[in-house]
Amino acid sequence: MRDLVCYCFGFSAEDIVRDVRENGRSTILEKIAAAKREGGCRCGELNPKGG
Numbered sequence: 001m002r003d004l005v006c007y008c009f010g011f012s013a014e015d016i017v018r019d020v021r022e023n024g025r026s027t028i029l030e031k032i033a034a035a036k037r038e039g040g041c042r043c044g045e046l047n048p049k050g051g
Contacts (some may be wrong), residue, residue: 007042016028027036
């Protein structure tokens with residue numbers, strides 16, 4: 001099982017490391033913020049610890 005950092009969008013720590021290697025920085029936070037603005041956040045439902 002992947003070590004998920006973001007349960008809403010399925011991003012893992014490995015995804016963030018790969019994103020930094022590919023882009024010189026992580027663009028994942030930008031992707032999450034954009035999706036949340038559009039109502040795409042379900043942290044409370046998907047994160048076992050709640051949102």
